[in-house]
Amino acid sequence: MTIERIGQRQNGCGPARGSLPESRRTTRWIKSVLASTVLCAGAWLMPAHAETATMVLATEPPTLVSLTNVATTALAVSGKVTEGLLEYNEDLSPEPLLATSWNISPDGKEYSFKLREGVCWHDGKPFTAEDAAFSINLLKKVHPRGRSTFANVTSVEVPDPQTLVIKLSQPAPYLIKAFASTETPIVPKHLYEGTDAASNPNGNTPIGTGPFKFKEWQRGNYIVYERNPDYWGKPDPKIDRLVVKFIPDAAARSIAFESGSVDFGYRTPVALSDLDRLKSLPNLKFETKGASYSYNVTRLEFNLDNQYFRDKRVREAVAHAIERKVIVNTIHYGYATITYWFITVILTF
Numbered sequence: 001m002t003i004e005r006i007g008q009r010q011n012g013c014g015p016a017r018g019s020l021p022e023s024r025r026t027t028r029w030i031k032s033v034l035a036s037t038v039l040c041a042g043a044w045l046m047p048a049h050a051e052t053a054t055m056v057l058a059t060e061p062p063t064l065v066s067l068t069n070v071a072t073t074a075l076a077v078s079g080k081v082t083e084g085l086l087e088y089n090e091d092l093s094p095e096p097l098l099a100t101s102w103n104i105s106p107d108g109k110e111y112s113f114k115l116r117e118g119v120c121w122h123d124g125k126p127f128t129a130e131d132a133a134f135s136i137n138l139l140k141k142v143h144p145r146g147r148s149t150f151a152n153v154t155s156v157e158v159p160d161p162q163t164l165v166i167k168l169s170q171p172a173p174y175l176i177k178a179f180a181s182t183e184t185p186i187v188p189k190h191l192y193e194g195t196d197a198a199s200n201p202n203g204n205t206p207i208g209t210g211p212f213k214f215k216e217w218q219r220g221n222y223i224v225y226e227r228n229p230d231y232w233g234k235p236d237p238k239i240d241r242l243v244v245k246f247i248p249d250a251a252a253r254s255i256a257f258e259s260g261s262v263d264f265g266y267r268t269p270v271a272l273s274d275l276d277r278l279k280s281l282p283n284l285k286f287e288t289k290g291a292s293y294s295y296n297v298t299r300l301e302f303n304l305d306n307q308y309f310r311d312k313r314v315r316e317a318v319a320h321a322i323e324r325k326v327i328v329n330t331i332h333y334g335y336a337t338i339t340y341w342f343i344t345v346i347l348t349f
Helices: 022-033 072-081 129-142 173-177 250-259 272-279 312-321 324-331
Strands: 002-005 050-057 086-088 094-096 099-104 110-115 153-160 163-168 212-218 222-227 239-246 284-287 296-299 336-339 345-348
Touching (some): 050 250, 094 099, 250 272, 324 336
Parallel strands (some): 050 239
Antiparallel strands (some): 086 094, 110 163, 153 163, 222 239, 296 345, 336 345
């Protein structure tokens, strides 16, 4: 669930696109501000243009690029600067981002992407298929999920500067869903090549192709991003400055929304126990749609090293004894959905 204050703030390197339909512009603005992989939609009531918007996070991200770390807070900020090949709508259907078109071979073993022309990194160097190929190979080595996501990738080829071809040893039908900005960030080859990805300075002072440029990170306090005037996706974004504040205390985050010191947050940035009270305030808007790509998941796993849980019958008995609706209503205050899997899972909003 995302939260936003309503109407409180009144005050590319490549070729610019033409004007987008209003619904498309709204969706793109939200994704630019929140996170490229958090597909938020709906009637977000913001001014046509705002100078500064402030986002709140419960904890400070360990890095500003989700290349080697997939902490929730890293995912929340990475897509502001660093883009992926594709983005996804609420139905998880792929849409163009750095790639303008794509094709999957009939046998499912080759993915071809045509990349957007005229895109530049924030330091002025051109973005090409060499960057994308380097990133895919790097993600396969260092990304926590990349090792499995790209396990079937045998080669990544660059026939020309705007074409990327990924070849697989066997089909991986899920792969077309894996090219979002925060899950598969495309990073600049000229800054990462020959370096240790985890300690590369770009994780702290990122250079990307996205709608915002990194400005400042005051540790323990905030991050500041500024609008990228040369962004290929003009007229986005619709704010000049994005501030990300870290407020560890849940009650303090609620107060920040009420007082207007923060404008929005995602993944339910306040205590679930406080949601009903906050919903009664006329100056706040709540949205539960748009989390299709990235849910908060609570699950129960059995420790198979325990002599009792090695017995399948014991695991089945425990699973049957758990009253999922009680967990939803008492722990999650009703803001969760039960999903039945081989492990007990509850999705929270």
